[in-house]
Amino acid sequence: MPDARGGVALLTALASLALGASPGRAQREQPSRATLIVDVSPDGPVRTIRAALSLVARGGTVLVHPGTYRDTTIVVDVPVRIVGDGDAILDGEGKRQIMTITSDSVMVRGLHFENVGVAFTEDLAAIKVIRASSCEIRDNRIDNAFFGIYLQEASACIVAGNELRAEHVRDAMSGNGIHLWHSRDITIAQNHITGHRDGIYFEFTREAHVHGNVSTDNLRYGLHFMYSDSCDYEGNTFRHNGAGVAVMYSHRVQMAENRFEGNRGSSAYGLLLKEIADSRLERNSFIDNTAGLVADGATRLVAEHNQFVNNGWALRLQASTEDAQFTGNDFAGNTFDVATNSRSSSSIFRGNYWSAYDGYDRNHDGVGDVPYSPVRLASVVVAQTEPALILLRSNFLYLLDAAERVIPALTPETLMDTSPAMRWVQ
């Protein structure tokens, strides 16, 4: 560490020398945009980031040393790198937005933001990017923010490795962790978001890449996006969120290897797909949710090699979902495998493993010889008369179910897996 400090100091000195000015003069005789690296520290010559920004050269670096900084909202309107060196805390004192970025090519890294103000008329954030591109927001820690990282009409930005932690208790008084509006080509990776309203929120965003994030215990959704086409999501974990993940009114969504876990509640689900067309779900895990996947108007959805384990309802297919394909998924230990509100279904199930399947495989090719109807009578009954849920696993329902299997009267006849796998596919 001492070596690095020395290096930085040396660099600063060199830069000052090269510009023909001593560091002391540069600080005293403002403004000069000549300094490549400006140090900010609570007891140094430059005490605020705002001051440093007026000194630093385009493309230069503001190095923020440990300490707590309480300043008015910092507006970053030049391409610059703002880097925290140690525990540099930017405190909004619960009153204001902390940083507004309006310039392209800004990097914010390693800072600790806390106490963003809450307002009803304005979305105050720890970091708000407005109409800028090529920004990079990395490895920051954001505590107790109203909105965390807010990208408005931004493009080609990277938001990675940030840790956002809030302790909101009410929907109306809370903002989203990472919020994107009218943005495109954004990478959101390896962030941890917890305690916000929505962990990650997109609206009118295109070509976002969401990878490796962990979004847990948010009041509403772990991930919530609308009108955002051509986005892909991979390797994220969404756990214990109020309602789960909602993906709405979008096309060409790719979701792979995400985990949707423990989203329990009266209207909670792992993943809601609403009015989604031509999307793919691959190798995701839906575990321990009240409803694993809810597909409402998910046209031409392709779901392959996903796991649905220990959910109340593994899959809720609304009648509006057409031509969905479910292939090679594992359904195990769910109270209900599939529930639907229609007797006819155009969805295709093939080669899935169902732990509730009781058929046989005489030629030992791993494929059950009798088709499996994953919609149980009990789920139809419960869909019509909700309190009947309490009769689950009663002998009476078993009897009805047995009768229903012999002569189907209420369950959809066309919804069946004609080639159920005998063993787990995954």
Add this chain to the structure above:
Amino acid sequence: MNTLVKVLKYQSKDAARSRWLIAYAAFFMLVSEVLLRFSSDPMKVQLSLVSVVLFLVPLVSIVFGTVYLCNAREFIELLLAQPINRRQMYGGLYLGLTLPLVLAFVCGLGTPFLFHGSDAPAYGTLAWLLTAGVVLTCVFTAVASLIAIRCEDRLRGLGAAIGVWMLLTVVYDGFVLFVLAAFSSHPLERATLGLMMANPIDIARVSLLLRFDGAAMMGYTGAVFLDFFGKGYGMALTAAALALWVLLPLTFGMRAFERKDF
């Protein structure tokens, strides 16, 4: 109390040697052993066992209990000719019947789990499953005792036992479903809870549902149930309802037994 313990001691010794009871224990042992062998997940095994327990424990308890006590008529007469109190004797007969059944059930179902070993949460739910089975045994032997005292004829006793079992295990839930469907426009959560409290098999089943189907029970109405059974007063009410299901038949049986002419 002394008499009760003595009657209990000898009667349970007799019941425990019954071939039916041994078969009962062996059956549970076999089922859980086979399930554990074919599935690596003890929770899933327990889930399969829930249905078996809810179906078989009441049936065996009430049928075995009724037939056993009907057959013990001469034995009861012999006991009554001794200088002992009828109330205590009835308690002894009831416990002498119940304890061997409880023991057979707990050992039969539990042993394979001990043998295979599993993790703490699995033991937790296993404890719930065992408790449910034990309570159902206590309830249905109490009903069996009442039936055996009230029915002179063994066949009629058997018929009554199977009738009560059918009623509580199948017919009642059908009735509940009918009510729920017929009044589906009304808010029925509380009424449903009340209906469940009136049937011991339903109480046991719902208590287990909350442990095994927690995810589903978080659904809209489900949350209401979960809330109820999760709260202290809900648990207390459940326990009280089950206790009533033991104490009411026992009290009626005891009163009938005191007045009965042999």
Add this chain to the structure above:
Amino acid sequence: MTEPLVRITHLAKAFGSLPVLRSIDLAVRPGRVMAIVGPNGAGKTTLIKSLLGLTHPDAGEIWFGGSGVRGDEAYRARIGYMPQIARYPENLTGAELLAMLKDLRGEGARLDEELIELLDLESALAQPLRVLSGGTRQKVNAVMAFLFSPELLVLDEPTAGLDPLSSRILKDKILAAKASGRTFIVTSHIMNELEELADDVAFMLDGRALFVGTLAELKRITCQKTLERAIATMMRRGVLTEAA
């Protein structure tokens, strides 16, 4: 005349609308054997069960040793009972059954296990009751009745199902016990047997005790020489009375 050990007054019992006992009056004096005879359905067993507290009479009183038995159970410690049907917990052994009775009656009583030896029951007692023959079970019954050296023994058809030798042993046991001051109430269908054992006779028909008195008196009033004939005469008379 000594104070009777058992006194029954105006005892009545009906099962539903069917009267089984109609105002029975009866006294059994200590040290004597009272035979209760009568055709099937006369009320003999109900009378015995009332005495033992198995059946609750509708009216009348039963006195044992000078005090009423209603609501009491301690008096049964002074009675030994040998029931007619021997169907007991089939998985217990005879020894366990005896142990249970000893347990229930507690300490204090002088145990009389002579019959086990006399009837050669040692090995049979080690086996579960279900494998024993009817006769052997009846022997176990007899042992249970005598076990606590009770003042009163109530024997319901004691020799039914017993082989002649065992039957003889049992009768000798009864006579010996009587000689030592014990009191008996015995029912039987075998009149010769009662003739040998009984001092007193109660003849029952249709829930009534038509005759209660000594054997000699019964023979005298019926002008018969044997009990069997005396009872036959009583039955004919009884039927005639009923008809009238």
